Amino acid sequence: MAEPVRVCVTGAAGQIGYSLVYMVGSGAVFGPDTPVILHLLDIAPMMNVLNGVCMEISDCALPCVRDVVATDDPAVAFKDIDCAFLVGAMPRKEGMERKDLLAANVKIFKVQGQALDQYAKKSVKVLVVGNPANTNALICAKYAPSIPRENFSAMTRLDQNRAQAQIAAKLGIPVTDVKNVIIWGNHSSTQFPDVRHATATVNGEEIPVYDAIKDDAFLKNEFITLVQKRGGAVIAARKLSSAMSAAKAACDHVKSIFQGTKEGHFVSMGVFSDGSYNTPEGVMYSFPVTIKDKKWSIVQGLPIEDFAREKMDKTAKELCEERDEAIAVCQD
Ligand code: NAX
Numbered sequence: 001m002a003e004p005v006r007v008c009v010t011g012a013a014g015q016i017g018y019s020l021v022y023m024v025g026s027g028a029v030f031g032p033d034t035p036v037i038l039h040l041l042d043i044a045p046m047m048n049v050l051n052g053v054c055m056e057i058s059d060c061a062l063p064c065v066r067d068v069v070a071t072d073d074p075a076v077a078f079k080d081i082d083c084a085f086l087v088g089a090m091p092r093k094e095g096m097e098r099k100d101l102l103a104a105n106v107k108i109f110k111v112q113g114q115a116l117d118q119y120a121k122k123s124v125k126v127l128v129v130g131n132p133a134n135t136n137a138l139i140c141a142k143y144a145p146s147i148p149r150e151n152f153s154a155m156t157r158l159d160q161n162r163a164q165a166q167i168a169a170k171l172g173i174p175v176t177d178v179k180n181v182i183i184w185g186n187h188s189s190t191q192f193p194d195v196r197h198a199t200a201t202v203n204g205e206e207i208p209v210y211d212a213i214k215d216d217a218f219l220k221n222e223f224i225t226l227v228q229k230r231g232g233a234v235i236a237a238r239k240l241s242s243a244m245s246a247a248k249a250a251c252d253h254v255k256s257i258f259q260g261t262k263e264g265h266f267v268s269m270g271v272f273s274d275g276s277y278n279t280p281e282g283v284m285y286s287f288p289v290t291i292k293d294k295k296w297s298i299v300q301g302l303p304i305e306d307f308a309r310e311k312m313d314k315t316a317k318e319l320c321e322e323r324d325e326a327i328a329v330c331q332d
Pocket of ligand 1: 010011012016017041088089090108129130133155156157158242246
């Protein structure tokens with residue numbers, strides 16, 4: 001058996017954490033032959049709940065789970081870890097403005113960045129799920145200067161999975177027959193789900209999604225709104241936000257990092273912009289990427305039409321505003 005991977009999940013007593021720890025423990029991310037040591041972090045008032053989660057992990061009798069460390073201390077949670085799922089964040093409360101949520105949460109990610117810098121392995125791969133995910137990831141990386149900033153990414157995989165599933169449903173084909181759907185920009189309602197470069201396998205033939213669906217009006221309007229507002233639709237139905245699907249997406253994201261992307265496939269994730277596609281450098285913008293040897297590269301050279309340009313700029317503008325607010329809050 002391989003060496004154990006030390007994996008931290010923050011917010012492990014929360015609802016995404018509940019599904020996520022099982023998926024990681026089941027071997028779905030690092031493979032069935034790789035043992036994992038789970039480091040579970042939550043805040044002090046949640047330690048009883050976290051203890052219950054630990055009891056259930058034990059009761060699952062998962063062959064991959066070598067050990068579990070449950071704590072409210074980031075120094076313990078981040079000690080020598082290889083990978084972190086940063087899920088824990090303050091939920092939006094009634095009457096709370098988006099600005100207040102950003103202020104509360106970026107401070108958490110500043111503290112966690114500092115703790116990662118001090119205690120984690122320098123090779124640690126950090127996925128930020130807690131919202132505002134892109135900007136939290138930016139702040140986390142900023143306060144962990146000894147860890148390469150390429151090791152930080154933000155989750156837009158749930159949006160990608162939602163978009164892929166919608167296209168598959170529309171065409172009546174399996175989700176695996178739709179590939180290269182892109183989410184550009186921020187994990188927020190300004191995100192741009194783009195299927196211009198995506199393909200679908202219909203009757204054994206791989207063709208552009210635009211040719212398969214033959215309904216430009218749908219793809220440029222209803223489809224985009226549907227994906228952008230899917231989170232809200234789940235809340236309206238479940239009275240709780242997406243959890244199982246968010247945990248699955250987080251696993252997909254980290255699996256892509258550790259195991260690479262398949263030839264001819266790309267996935268979307270929030271990564272530091274290098275100015276590709278005329279996006280503002282330095283914000284955590286979601287791009288299509290390919291991954292090899294745990295290193296991502298932004299897919300280059302995709303033609304961008306005016307319709308897309310406008311949407312990509314709008315979400316970029318929001319990310320710049322969030323960055324400026326977050327930096328100001330962290331300097332207070
Ligand atoms: P929950 O409120 O169920 O769980 C959050 C957990 O984090 C709680 O147990 C809480 O005690 C803990 N926590 C709070 N502050 C902490 C800190 N400083 N250190 C460690 N733990 C801390 O929320 P859940 O539904 O699990 O969602 C978690 C986060 O994911 C939220 O910020 C949510 O907005 C975000 N999401 C992001 C998505 C994405 O695609 N990027 C999609 C799903 C989800 O909405």
